Amino acid sequence: MEFDTIAAISTPMGEGAIAIVRLSGEDAIPIADKLFKSIGGKKLTKMASHTIHYGHLIDTKTGQVVEEVMVSIMKGPKTFTKEDVVEINCHGGIVSVNRVLQHVLKNGARLAEPGEFTKRAFLNGRIDLSQAEAVMDLIRAKTDRAMNMALGQMEGRLSKLIRRLRQEILEILAHVEVNIDYPEYDDVEEMTHKMLNEKAHFVRDEINKLLQTSQQGKILREGLSTVIVGRPNVGKSSLLNSLVQENKAIVTDIPGTTRDVIEEYVNVRGVPLRLLDTAGIRETEDIVERIGVERSRQVLKEADLILLVLNYSDMLTVEDENLFEVVRGMDTIVIVNKTDLPRQIDMERVKLLAKDHKIVTTSLLEDQGVDELEEAIAALFFAGSLEAGDMTYVSNSRHIALLHQSLQVIEEAIEGVEIGTPIDIVQIDLTRTWELLGEIIGDSVHESLIDQLFSQFCLGK
Numbered sequence: 415m416e417f418d419t420i421a422a423i424s425t426p427m428g429e430g431a432i433a434i435v436r437l438s439g440e441d442a443i444p445i446a447d448k449l450f451k452s453i454g455g456k457k458l459t460k461m462a463s464h465t466i467h468y469g470h471l472i473d474t475k476t477g478q479v480v481e482e483v484m485v486s487i488m489k490g491p492k493t494f495t496k497e498d499v500v501e502i503n504c505h506g507g508i509v510s511v512n513r514v515l516q517h518v519l520k521n522g523a524r525l526a527e528p529g530e531f532t533k534r535a536f537l538n539g540r541i542d543l544s545q546a547e548a549v550m551d552l553i554r555a556k557t558d559r560a561m562n563m564a565l566g567q568m569e570g571r572l573s574k575l576i577r578r579l580r581q582e583i584l585e586i587l588a589h590v591e592v593n594i595d596y597p598e599y600d601d602v603e604e605m606t607h608k609m610l611n612e613k614a615h616f617v618r619d620e621i622n623k624l625l626q627t628s629q630q631g632k633i634l635r636e637g638l639s640t641v642i643v644g645r646p647n648v649g650k651s652s653l654l655n656s657l658v659q660e661n662k663a664i665v666t667d668i669p670g671t672t673r674d675v676i677e678e679y680v681n682v683r684g685v686p687l688r689l690l691d692t693a694g695i696r697e698t699e700d701i702v703e704r705i706g707v708e709r710s711r712q713v714l715k716e717a718d719l720i721l722l723v724l725n726y727s728d729m730l731t732v733e734d735e736n737l738f739e740v741v742r743g744m745d746t747i748v749i750v751n752k753t754d755l756p757r758q759i760d761m762e763r764v765k766l767l768a769k770d771h772k773i774v775t776t777s778l779l780e781d782q783g784v785d786e787l788e789e790a791i792a793a794l795f796f797a798g799s800l801e802a803g804d805m806t807y808v809s810n811s812r813h814i815a816l817l818h819q820s821l822q823v824i825e826e827a828i829e830g831v832e833i834g835t836p837i838d839i840v841q842i843d844l845t846r847t848w849e850l851l852g853e854i855i856g857d858s859v860h861e862s863l864i865d866q867l868f869s870q871f872c873l874g875k
């Protein structure tokens with residue numbers, strides 16, 4: 415494929431040791447060559463691929479020195495984009511790197527759109543769509559585990575599995591075709607049924623297995639949505655502050671301090687949490703507080719993990735008991751806070767209400783019990799073998815939605831065969847499954863979707 419030559423700053427905006435302006439396209443090397451002057455007077459256009467050269471960039475109009483640089487020359491197709499790539503390494507200053515970019519643009523390159531380098535890697539066939547999406551996941555990864563998951567997907571772990579499943583479906587389709595062409599052969603029909611039973615079930619089971627990783631995958635990628643709930647004044651905001659190790663939420667001894675939902679990201683022993691501190695749940699006349707309480711109830715419904723906070727120095731109330739009802743069936747850790755004060759709470763009753771939920775006692779004032787809480791969180795979500803390193807995870811909502819659709823359609827096909835649906839109807843379902851799986855890796859996806867996906871990337875990627 416032939417595209418124009420694009421350029422962008424590929425390093426973050428700010429002061430640093432070095433910054434990079436990257437070019438990709440047919441004219442990348444001639445454009446750099448126009449600007450470049452080395453001490454020995456060598457021409458970049460004459461240099462071997464994958465070499466780096468020291469010199470100066472010169473203003474083509476005035477002859478003045480623009481910057482002192484190192485320039486890498488990489489000829490396609492063995493490059494990130496499969497096109498000719500030039501990387502100009504300049505000093506890491508905002509003015510410096512912008513100046514280099516401006517001169518590159520003046521000499522024939524076009525400013526790249528966000529994600530356009532990676533988009534070219536995709537359009538030129540070096541990576542598929544799920545691998546390109548993984549590049550973005552890798553950049554955004556907040557933990558080691560999330561990064562390993564992205565690396566696995568970038569290396570094509572998911573793509574390989576999807577291709578294998580599509581291949582199985584193609585093999586069934588080939589048989590179905592024979593069946594349609596030669597309906598008079600009974601043994602062909604029998605074969606088709608046997609094939610369908612074996613291969614279609616295999617595909618269905620694999621899709622199911624992948625979908626089972628989606629919760630873990632999404633958690634790794636987006637963070638576990640963790641909601642702190644409890645009556646007013648039990649120490650919910652104190653808990654948030656203690657987990658993020660900063661005073662992010664306002665803490666006072668006035669019940670009803672927190673009104674809006676407060677959101678913070680924190681990494682607890684490799685488990686990325688999206689922590690949500692909520693307004694203490696109680697019946698209230700205060701209109702602002704009441705809206706806050708309503709919001710607390712809303713976020714509760716979408717939580718992956720609940721941290722239910724109780725007050726050690728107070729008796730259990732009806733509100734506390736109600737909260738246990740609300741969180742029933744959800745992953746919950748019960749935190750009994752303020753153990754530095756004399757006990758008023760009935761711990762036997764707490765144990766009864768908590769059922770299988772883990773109970774942790776804390777004194778946030780004295781920084782007691784937070785370690786144990788962190789351990790409990792990690793244990794709940796990464797019990798033993800669940801490591802992102804050696805598993806194929808699906809974490810991307812787009813992929814998950816497509817897998818759900820594929821599953822539904824292939825199940826219709828399987829069922830269709832069992833109840834004697836005409837084979838050409840089954841053929842349609844199988845073809846559709848094949849297409850849906852293809853969308854994950856970017857076969858048969860619409861151009862506007864591709865544009866939209868890459869536009870979410872950072873500039874220069």
Ligand SMILES: Nc1nc2c(c(=O)[nH]1)N(C=O)[C@@H](CNc1ccc(C(=O)N[C@@H](CCC(=O)O)C(=O)O)cc1)CN2
Nearest residue numbers: 424434436486488491492493494495496501540549875
């Ligand atoms: N300076 C620099 N560092 C960088 C990048 C970059 O573009 N520039 N990358 C950008 O994200 C990442 C590295 N990713 C890359 C992926 C593939 C190829 C590449 O040339 N692939 C060829 C094979 C090359 C070979 O075998 O020698 C290919 O797949 O055909 C280059 C970089 C991280 N570090």
Ligand SMILES: Nc1nc2c(ncn2[C@@H]2O[C@H](COP(=O)(O)OP(=O)(O)OP(=O)(O)O)[C@@H](O)[C@H]2O)c(=O)[nH]1
Nearest residue numbers: 646647648649650651652670671672694752778779
């Ligand atoms: N003695 C003692 N006081 C605590 C402890 N944890 C929090 N507090 C105090 O309890 C009061 C309420 O704490 P917050 O964290 O604001 O409680 P909250 O649950 O967020 O309250 P609302 O936002 O009103 O629902 C503050 O005065 C805290 O300093 C603790 O472990 N021991």
Ligand SMILES: [Mg+2]
Nearest residue numbers: 650651671672
């Ligand atoms: Mg609060």
